Amino acid sequence: MEYQVIGKRVKRLEDPPLVTGAGKFLDDIQLPGMLYAAVLRSAYAHARIKRINTQKAAALPGVAGVFTGEDFKDINPLPCAWQAGGVKNNVNTPRLLEIDKVTFTGAGVAVVVAEDRYTAEDALELIEVEYEPLPVVVDAEKATLPEAPLLHENAPNNICMDWSAGDAQETDKALAEAEIVLRKRLTNQRLIPNVMEPRGAVAEYYPATGEYTVWMTSQDPHIMRLLMTAFVFGIPETKMRVIAPNVGGGFGTKIYLYPEYCLMAALAKKLGHPVKWMETRRENYVATTHGRDHITDIEVGARRDGTITALKVKTYANLGGILSTIAPGTPTTLYGRMVSGAYHIPNIHIQVLGVYTNTGMVDAYRGAGRPEATYLIERAVDLLARELDMDPVELRLKNFIPPDAFPYDPAGILAGLKYDSGDYQKTLGKALDILDYKSFRQDQEEARKQGRYLGVGFSTYVEICGVAPSAWIGLPGQGWGAGMWESANVRVHLTGKVAVTIGTMPQGQGHETTAAQIVSEGLGVPVEDVIVQHGDTQGTPFGYGTYGSRSAAVGAIAVYNSVLRIKDKAKKLAAHLLEADPEDVVYQDGKLFVKGSPDRAKTIQEVAGAAALGYNLPPGMEPFLDDTYYYDPSNCTFPFGTHICIVEVESVTGKVQLKRYIAVDDIGRVINPMIVDGQVLGGIAQGIGQALWETAVYDENGQLLSGTMMDYTVPKAGFFPHIEIERTETLSPVNPLGVKGVGEAGTIASTPAVVNAVMDALSPFGIKHIDMPLTPERVWRAIQAAKKGD
Numbered sequence: 001m002e003y004q005v006i007g008k009r010v011k012r013l014e015d016p017p018l019v020t021g022a023g024k025f026l027d028d029i030q031l032p033g034m035l036y037a038a039v040l041r042s043a044y045a046h047a048r049i050k051r052i053n054t055q056k057a058a059a060l061p062g063v064a065g066v067f068t069g070e071d072f073k074d075i076n077p078l079p080c081a082w083q084a085g086g087v088k089n090n091v092n093t094p095r096l097l098e099i100d101k102v103t104f105t106g107a108g109v110a111v112v113v114a115e116d117r118y119t120a121e122d123a124l125e126l127i128e129v130e131y132e133p134l135p136v137v138v139d140a141e142k143a144t145l146p147e148a149p150l151l152h153e154n155a156p157n158n159i160c161m162d163w164s165a166g167d168a169q170e171t172d173k174a175l176a177e178a179e180i181v182l183r184k185r186l187t188n189q190r191l192i193p194n195v196m197e198p199r200g201a202v203a204e205y206y207p208a209t210g211e212y213t214v215w216m217t218s219q220d221p222h223i224m225r226l227l228m229t230a231f232v233f234g235i236p237e238t239k240m241r242v243i244a245p246n247v248g249g250g251f252g253t254k255i256y257l258y259p260e261y262c263l264m265a266a267l268a269k270k271l272g273h274p275v276k277w278m279e280t281r282r283e284n285y286v287a288t289t290h291g292r293d294h295i296t297d298i299e300v301g302a303r304r305d306g307t308i309t310a311l312k313v314k315t316y317a318n319l320g321g322i323l324s325t326i327a328p329g330t331p332t333t334l335y336g337r338m339v340s341g342a343y344h345i346p347n348i349h350i351q352v353l354g355v356y357t358n359t360g361m362v363d364a365y366r367g368a369g370r371p372e373a374t375y376l377i378e379r380a381v382d383l384l385a386r387e388l389d390m391d392p393v394e395l396r397l398k399n400f401i402p403p404d405a406f407p408y409d410p411a412g413i414l415a416g417l418k419y420d421s422g423d424y425q426k427t428l429g430k431a432l433d434i435l436d437y438k439s440f441r442q443d444q445e446e447a448r449k450q451g452r453y454l455g456v457g458f459s460t461y462v463e464i465c466g467v468a469p470s471a472w473i474g475l476p477g478q479g480w481g482a483g484m485w486e487s488a489n490v491r492v493h494l495t496g497k498v499a500v501t502i503g504t505m506p507q508g509q510g511h512e513t514t515a516a517q518i519v520s521e522g523l524g525v526p527v528e529d530v531i532v533q534h535g536d537t538q539g540t541p542f543g544y545g546t547y548g549s550r551s552a553a554v555g556a557i558a559v560y561n562s563v564l565r566i567k568d569k570a571k572k573l574a575a576h577l578l579e580a581d582p583e584d585v586v587y588q589d590g591k592l593f594v595k596g597s598p599d600r601a602k603t604i605q606e607v608a609g610a611a612a613l614g615y616n617l618p619p620g621m622e623p624f625l626d627d628t629y630y631y632d633p634s635n636c637t638f639p640f641g642t643h644i645c646i647v648e649v650e651s652v653t654g655k656v657q658l659k660r661y662i663a664v665d666d667i668g669r670v671i672n673p674m675i676v677d678g679q680v681l682g683g684i685a686q687g688i689g690q691a692l693w694e695t696a697v698y699d700e701n702g703q704l705l706s707g708t709m710m711d712y713t714v715p716k717a718g719f720f721p722h723i724e725i726e727r728t729e730t731l732s733p734v735n736p737l738g739v740k741g742v743g744e745a746g747t748i749a750s751t752p753a754v755v756n757a758v759m760d761a762l763s764p765f766g767i768k769h770i771d772m773p774l775t776p777e778r779v780w781r782a783i784q785a786a787k788k789g790d
């Protein structure tokens with residue numbers, strides 16, 4: 001099917017206010033009589049709170065109130081919405097302010113509300129907290145040992161959950177029978193998601209009606225409202241309106257319900273004033289969720305010819321001191337079920353221990369589980385290739401799931417779902433052509449003779465996104481506490497202009513443009529005639545929000561289907577006006593006419609006007625062109641691709657130079673190639689960041705050493721070469737547009753491509769593996785150790 005607007009590089013409709021400084025972000029919100037809050041955070045990683053003295057702080061001029069956890073103890077703890085692995089709701093989750101005990105540095109213990117932020121911050125320093133420090137553990141594996149300090153009485157050995165998938169017996173048998181078994185420990189370090197805008201909330205309470213309005217930095221305002229009202233405050237959902245204004249990036253961190261959001265609502269009610277809290281960057285580093293932090297042992301069984309026969313995985317997933325909203329779901333459904341990647345592996349078993357440690361909360365961060373899965377399988381394949389002395393491309397081709405095997409079930413670990421479609425050979429082939437693999441290997445050989453260490457790394461990834469369907473995510477073993485459909489409302493006004501409201505909530509992904517493209521394509525109206533609104537629970541249909549790269553494959557299809565129903569109604573009305581049979585009416589380029597008589601056409605604007613006026617409607621037809629669609633697909637989508645990285649390692653300094661980066665992704669049909677290129681590019685930057693530079697470091701006392709942007713290396717544009725972006729198109733059979741998600745693909749794919757490239761470059765030294773990030777120091781040390789024969 002040839003589309004005219006879908007697939008085009010339509011410029012982002014949302015950008016003019018954003019790039020001219022006219023966007024309205026959380027901190028731009030000013031309300032009459034507004035007060036400002038600042039949160040006192042625990043300096044200890046593990047301690048009992050013995051006593052808090054707030055008197056001096058409360059006496060500071062300008063302070064409206066100082067509160068501790070005791071003041072909010074009647075309010076429920078925050079819920080855990082993804083109770084995978086038997087995790088219980090409300091157990092070891094944050095309270096508005098912690099009361100007896102803290103389990104990580106950065107946990108909120110008191111709050112000051114004042115006339116201005118400066119006074120609030122000054123007053124924080126006057127609060128006296130007496131702590132009884134307790135022993136600390138920060139490493140997820142060590143936390144499970146008998147001698148480790150216990151964080152929560154209800155979690156023996158600090159194990160929050162013990163989750164598994166696949167057949168343990170068959171996998172052990174296959175490993176025992178394998179001609180070669182590769183065993184390796186791989187760590188996936190902890191990362192700090194760096195969004196442009198930290199978190200914040202403004203709350204207002206209206207005593208006359210008992211209603212709240214809460215503005216917050218959120219990727220899912222409807223879910224925030226649901227969790228705050230039904231679970232935390234125990235009030236009707238209808239008593240709260242949640243508004244997400246422009247949101248400056250989220251990368252997952254703004255999916256969750258945080259204590260401060262609830263605290264602002266509680267304070268607004270207590271004080272009778274609107275209250276604002278805006279996170280500082282330092283707070284963001286300790287109090288907003290982190291990502292990844294896995295320790296994984298893998299065993300890969302294979303035949304000598306390279307056929308992989310078994311994969312056994314055991315992972316310690318560090319979940320931090322308390323549970324964030326969907327923390328248990330990331331290392332289970334989104335990671336554990338994807339560990340076999342693009343390969344046909346008949347025997348798979350995976351066990352994940354979710355572990356409490358005295359560190360900040362860990363939850364989904366761009367890619368959420370799939371970068372961890374992709375890293376381990378793509379590193380494993382490269383390590384196996386080294387063991388077998390095989391070309392890593394050859395080994396991949398040997399084990400790829402063949403194109404005719406879709407829909408594909410990876411040894412039952414997907415809990416009944418199947419990979420929808422794929423052609424892994426095609427993306428790899430295209431990427432190899434772009435690279436000119438043969439001549440690269442020759443160049444590499446030449447360079448080595450001159451003492452230059454070039455390397456090539458491959459990542460042939462597949463990921464799961466467009467997360468749905470509700471019936472799957474709601475299976476008892478998954479633990480997800482809600483549905484996973486998505487919604488859209490399309491209204492064609494009397495003037496023919498179209499207003500669309502969506503249940504998803506962009507933070508930079510461009511939904512206003514892509515949704516407008518779908519409406520423009522379907523109805524034949526100019527893109528500029530479509531306004532797309534989101535982010536306000538009042539006036540948008542209930543939706544689950546934006547994460548799991550689901551807005552195109554789920555949310556946009558709700559728009560698409562809604563447009564189809566509008567067209568259907570428009571056809572019936574046009575038939576009535578043209579005195580024809582609806583079956584004979586053609587809808588083309590925004591015009592409706594009887595087959596063969598395009599000269600007597602009604603425009604969609606005319607039909608919309610007639611529908612809105614209601615003077616002359618067919619019997620029984622409701623006025624107005626207005627449709628709401630709740631779309632629940634039958635499957636997730638499984639984008640895939642090949643990323644290739646070329647590096648040169650300076651053996652004297654250990655510095656890794658990125659020479660070339662090629663990305664060939666397949667995300668089915670592309671709605672807007674410009675937006676998709678941007679998504680891929682940003683994702684790659686984050687994935688390479690993990691491979692080479694980023695790491696969150698806690699010392700043994702649970703203090704975050706990489707606690708500022710001076711200590712945590714956020715990649716800059718100048719760190720990267722030109723990224724070569726290409727695509728193939730394998731349509732998804734799951735939805736009528738054939739689209740798959742793309743928002744996380746770059747992050748998922750890129751990390752192992754870079755690490756594999758560095759290991760290839762260092763192969764002359766006999767180096768097989770270095771844990772991320774591959775900083776010059778780590779690489780240099782590995783080279784020195786190799787030279788000494790360590």
Ligand code: MCN
Pocket residue numbers: 248249250251252365366367507508509510511514515546547548549550551552553556667668669670671672673675676679682739740741742743744
């Ligand atoms: N798109 C398209 N054609 C496709 C697939 C997607 O044109 N075949 C478009 C979509 O219409 C949408 C964008 O690409 O405009 C991303 O779509 P999708 O892959 O569905 O992802 P979501 O919109 O659901 O966004 C979530 C995803 C995630 S999970 C993270 S994390 C992430 C990301 O998007 N965080 C981001 N991209 C980000 N981009 C920005 N600028 N900021 C973030 O915080």
